[in-house]
């Protein structure tokens with residue numbers, strides 16, 4: 321089958337969060353299964369794009385509304401990611417350093433989606449499926465089925481994967497004219513409440529809707545930022561497929577970002593070496609348990625509670641624990657996390673910003689990884705932690721519930737029910753007890769490192785789903 325993944329992010333081309341990890345890995349595993357999976361993303365001004373070689377495969381003009389734009393489709397020459405990578409360059413719209421956060425994000429992603437379809441519609445052959453990821457590509461299912469100019473590809477199945485229903489990409493009806501012509505009576509398929517809502521539109525129009533864990537699919541029926549009733553209505557065509565991880569990129573034995581590689585047999589010495597190096601950089605004490613948080617500092621991750629959680633835990637445990645944070649997001653959370661550095665020097669530190677290298681060093685050097693998420697569609701951090709022998713401390717929600725079993729149930733993680741200061745500090749107390757029971761701690765590390773969360777199975781689940789659509 322020929323599968324076209326269309327996305328705003330793809331690791332290592334452009335990454336903000338987990339969406340990039342999925343789009344950078346799933347196609348590779350689909351290719352390994354003998355299919356042809358390709359990826360289309362906007363051509364941002366990122367390091368990967370600047371440092372890779374591309375050839376122009378298509379050069380044309382398009383428009384959204386009255387705005388004409390020139391776009392070029394560039395193909396990465398060496399296939400170094402394990403799939404064909406196409407980037408769409410739209411001068412003045414895509415060629416910026418950040419993926420999101422601009423006032424004209426609506427225009428940028430509408431233009432990207434129109435350019436993608438304008439290009440595909442003039443191919444001599446038809447792909448087998450267009451796989452859209454999140455709201456940035458959410459207008460594609462509607463446009464493929466309804467816009468006159470895309471009629472030649474209207475029989476190509478579209479699949480939407482919801483990585484996070486918190487973000488929907490709404491914009492006003494005054495911008496309806498951005499879309500290529502369609503019968504206006506079909507316009508209702510674009511809207512939800514009082515706006516054009518790309519995520520809602522894709523839920524209505526895609527042939528299949530998937531999300532990234534079975535539990536999150538259930539939870540969305542009652543908690544999806546206003547889309548609950550729509551999701552209930554479209555449940556018949558929806559399925560939850562648990563994400564995998566790229567076990568080539570995330571392999572503690574070969575990870576070039578670590579101070580020392582390790583495997584199941586050498587995990588104790590390997591983790592200690594990485595912990596020592598990490599503690600050295602962040603002025604922490606490697607003889608104490610190291611708790612970490614990695615992620616976007618936003619409410620859905622429970623980040624607003626982190627400063628109080630850490631303050632309470634550090635007060636309770638005195639000199640017996642270390643905490644290290646890596647993240648960026650809400651300014652006031654960043655500020656408070658920075659403030660704690662002065663209060664708890666030598667046992668707490670925070671790196672405010674985005675740093676892939678430091679994240680790998682932390683998965684390897686940490687003893688525990690905290691994820692007190694309010695919403696977690698799948699979560700990849702806990703899967704990386706498991707592979708690197710780091711015990712996840714998670715709230716029982718979404719994909720966290722589907723992937724982490726509590727030590728009290730013969731599992732390998734520490735689970736709690738609520739995103740609250742009490743629940744998380746209690747979980748930290750349990751973690752300290754586990755850490756002090758050296759035999760049990762070692763056994764838990766071994767158990768979790770043996771778990772296979774690679775994409776092999778999930779990639780096949782997606783193929784089976786596409787095949788039903790043929």
Ligand SMILES: Nc1ncnc2c1ncn2[C@@H]1O[C@H](COP(=O)(O)OP(=O)(O)O[C@H]2O[C@H](CO)[C@@H](O)[C@H](O)[C@H]2O)[C@@H](O)[C@H]1O
Nearest residue numbers: 337338339483615647673674675679696697698699700701
């Ligand atoms: N400051 C920083 N520096 C370096 N690396 C950082 C970082 N902040 C985050 N990361 C990295 O970004 C990724 C985060 O992935 P997640 O899946 O946990 O969350 P996210 O909410 O972005 O993804 C959404 O999509 C994914 C994919 O489907 C779902 O798993 C998830 O539940 C959903 O919310 C990890 O690779 C992590 O290491």
